[in-house]
Amino acid sequence: MQLFLQQLMDGIATGALYGAMALSIVLVYRASGIVNFAQGEMAMFAAFIAWQAYAWGVPLWLAIVIAMIIAFIGGALAERLLIRPFGTEKSGHLPLIIVTLGLMLMLNSGAAWIWGYLTKEVPPVYGSGGLSIAGASISRQGLGIILTVAVGAGLLFFLFQRTKLGLTMRAAASNPESARLSGVPVGRMLLFGWGLAAAVGALVGALVAPQLFLQPNMMASLLLYAFAAATLGGFDSPVGALVGGLVVGVSENLAGTYIPFIGNEFKQAVALVIIMAVLLLKPEGLFGAKTVTRV
Amino acid sequence: MSLDTDLKQDDTSGPGVESAAPRGGLRGRFKSLRVVQAPLDAPTWLRWSVFALVIVVAVAIPLNSPTYVNFDLSMVMIYAIVGMGLNLLTGFNGQISLGHSAFFATGAYIAAVLIKDGWQYLLVLPVALVVCFILGYLFGLPALRLRGLQLALVTLALAIITPALIKRLDGITKGQEGINIFLKDPPVWTGLATDQWVYLICLVAVVIAWIVTRRISTGRVGRSLIAIRDNELVSQTLGVRSSRTKTAIFALSAAYAGLAGVLYTYVVQFVGPDSFGIALAIAFISIVVVGGLGTVSGAIFGAFFIQYVPTWTASIGDSAAGFVYGFALVLFMFVMPFGIAGLVRAVLRPLVRRIPGRRSDLTQSAKTG
Numbered sequence: 142m143q144l145f146l147q148q149l150m151d152g153i154a155t156g157a158l159y160g161a162m163a164l165s166i167v168l169v170y171r172a173s174g175i176v177n178f179a180q181g182e183m184a185m186f187a188a189f190i191a192w193q194a195y196a197w198g199v200p201l202w203l204a205i206v207i208a209m210i211i212a213f214i215g216g217a218l219a220e221r222l223l224i225r226p227f228g229t230e231k232s233g234h235l236p237l238i239i240v241t242l243g244l245m246l247m248l249n250s251g252a253a254w255i256w257g258y259l260t261k262e263v264p265p266v267y268g269s270g271g272l273s274i275a276g277a278s279i280s281r282q283g284l285g286i287i288l289t290v291a292v293g294a295g296l297l298f299f300l301f302q303r304t305k306l307g308l309t310m311r312a313a314a315s316n317p318e319s320a321r322l323s324g325v326p327v328g329r330m331l332l333f334g335w336g337l338a339a340a341v342g343a344l345v346g347a348l349v350a351p352q353l354f355l356q357p358n359m360m361a362s363l364l365l366y367a368f369a370a371a372t373l374g375g376f377d378s379p380v381g382a383l384v385g386g387l388v389v390g391v392s393e394n395l396a397g398t399y400i401p402f403i404g405n406e407f408k409q410a411v412a413l414v415i416i417m418a419v420l421l422l423k424p425e426g427l428f429g430a431k432t433v434t435r436v
Numbered sequence: 437m438s439l440d441t442d443l444k445q446d447d448t449s450g451p452g453v454e455s456a457a458p459r460g461g462l463r464g465r466f467k468s469l470r471v472v473q474a475p476l477d478a479p480t481w482l483r484w485s486v487f488a489l490v491i492v493v494a495v496a497i498p499l500n501s502p503t504y505v506n507f508d509l510s511m512v513m514i515y516a517i518v519g520m521g522l523n524l525l526t527g528f529n530g531q532i533s534l535g536h537s538a539f540f541a542t543g544a545y546i547a548a549v550l551i552k553d554g555w556q557y558l559l560v561l562p563v564a565l566v567v568c569f570i571l572g573y574l575f576g577l578p579a580l581r582l583r584g585l586q587l588a589l590v591t592l593a594l595a596i597i598t599p600a601l602i603k604r605l606d607g608i609t610k611g612q613e614g615i616n617i618f619l620k621d622p623p624v625w626t627g628l629a630t631d632q633w634v635y636l637i638c639l640v641a642v643v644i645a646w647i648v649t650r651r652i653s654t655g656r657v658g659r660s661l662i663a664i665r666d667n668e669l670v671s672q673t674l675g676v677r678s679s680r681t682k683t684a685i686f687a688l689s690a691a692y693a694g695l696a697g698v699l700y701t702y703v704v705q706f707v708g709p710d711s712f713g714i715a716l717a718i719a720f721i722s723i724v725v726v727g728g729l730g731t732v733s734g735a736i737f738g739a740f741f742i743q744y745v746p747t748w749t750a751s752i753g754d755s756a757a758g759f760v761y762g763f764a765l766v767l768f769m770f771v772m773p774f775g776i777a778g779l780v781r782a783v784l785r786p787l788v789r790r791i792p793g794r795r796s797d798l799t800q801s802a803k804t805g
Contacts, residue, residue: 246758369593
């Protein structure tokens with residue numbers, strides 16, 4: 142029982158990160174209708190920036206804020222320079238998938254070029270040590286992650302549901318054409334959506350870096366879980382992304398503990414199974430809206 | 437001038453270039469790269485002589501080249517085979533797969549394990565072809581229901597977990613340690629060294645793959661692949677059984693990757709999990725994109741690109757190759773989305789037009805009025 146509780150707790154802590162990463166994927170998907178395969182590498186790059194600032198003597202929290210700001214600008218630039226030029230074409234997703242893959246490779250190799258493949262030590266934001274809840278122990282960092290993600294999600298919810306900016310963004314995402322006719326600056330909203338997604342990703346990168354050890358390939362598996370979370374929740378649902386993240390985090394941890402074949406090494410398979418199962422059984426995800434094709 | 441009329445004809449299916457009949461000059465030529473280039477309509481005798489010439493050169497090369505040249509060129513042919521299969525899937529059929537490294541790995545590991553068990557190494561080829569076809573079919577079944585982004589997502593997930601899966605199955609695959617194999621010496625009557633022999637096996641494979649791919653892409657099946665890519669609903673209305681075709685082409689391209697994987701084992705004589713990760717999967721995509729989506733010859737250009745770029749960039753740094761791949765993917769999408777094959781077609785077209793005896797000389801008047 143205690144093992145189960147412990148795994149559950151760990152699952153929630155990692156699941157919160159998957160959820161936050163999935164959230165940034167969902168933000169981009171809602172804004173541009175594409176999955177940004179470079180999202181993980183953007184977060185990794187931002188984490189490196191945070192580490193670099195920290196190494197230069199900036200306080201850790203300030204370093205993370207700086208990285209988030211730079212990520213915001215970088216995300217907006219990526220949208221403007223790489224994605225928008227393809228925006229009006231009807232040639233489908235293929236060019237955009239390839240462009241984001243190219244961006245992914247460039248960021249990955251670029252980070253390796255600048256900082257090398259040796260892992261960097263990043264101190265946990267919330268300090269080391271832990272506390273114990275109902276017999277299971279949770280690290281301060283784990284608890285801090287859960288709280289940060291909760292607060293961040295709350296802020297985003299507030300932004301989207303209670304502010305003019307959020308309303309405009311939702312309008313631009315749900316129907317760009319009629320939003321443009323109603324005077325919504327759709328282009329600027331897309332920029333903002335991408336920037337916001339990149340900033341969320343940067344936060345995730347900085348939070349996860351102490352556990353995964355900062356190095357250019359750190360995000361590959363995290364991105365996989367985030368995809369699973371976003372698929373499970375539905376690609377157009379921010380709430381779904383967070384719930385999906387928690388479900389994926391918990392089920393991955395439990396499967397790793399209780400299914401001997403999977404064990405600790407092969408937990409990634411859980412993500413693939415979840416993605417396949419959801420796409421086959423309920424392609425729109427738990428919280429997503431059904432789409433209808435019309436000709 | 438001839439370029440202009442040319443573009444107007446090809447413009448009908450060019451994505452994104454609505455009424456851009458370029459004015460000629462440098463800018464016009466540059467723009468023409470963003471337009472679908474129809475296949476060069478070379479006369480049959482020219483096609484066959486180019487084909488024969490290439491074969492003669494390709495057979496002559498290994499006989500008086502150092503080992504490393506043969507090794508590199510064998511790898512080019514292996515990548516070309518993967519590229520042809522992937523191009524049938526992505527270029528002609530519009531399904532994107534980022535997971536073909538998994539089928540490549542399957543082929544490579546089937547070869548390594550069976551050869552280690554004492555199988556004759558050529559017998560491994562049909563086994564790997566069949567296994568990868570079946571695996572591709574099973575994995576492609578969801579392709580009936582998934583499209584575009586979702587398929588990319590699932591196959592990317594497949595590519596990411598492949599190394600982990602290989603390590604997990606360490607009872608068969610020896611996990612992280614990998615498997616070394618030794619090929620038996622080539623038959624004495626050939627008088628060839630092992631690298632030359634393996635090169636020639638790869639050459640035979642790539643020629644067969646070339647012929648099969650051409651037959652498929654220019655024939656009935658090819659037309660239905662393109663129809664599904666361009667508008668699935670309409671093609672279904674016209675009687676194309678799209679789900680069956682999509683699954684079959686996914687399985688076939690997986691078999692191509694499996695075949696290439698076996699050849700990889702012949703050439704490298706070592707398999708290990710970390711060779712088959714996401715980097716390889718994206719390199720495969722680079723073959724198709726750099727070479728030219730929806731062309732058969734593109735796979736060969738693309739294969740040269742991914743084999744030789746790391747060699748050229750090695751002096752800059754370890755990660756420079758990855759950076760160049762990524763940059764090339766973005767650049768090609770922006771500047772010439774139809775790849776090197778598109779460039780070659782655009783450059784050679786004015787020349788080919790002057791050669792008499794082309795097929796379209798006979799049919800053109802009926803087509804364009």
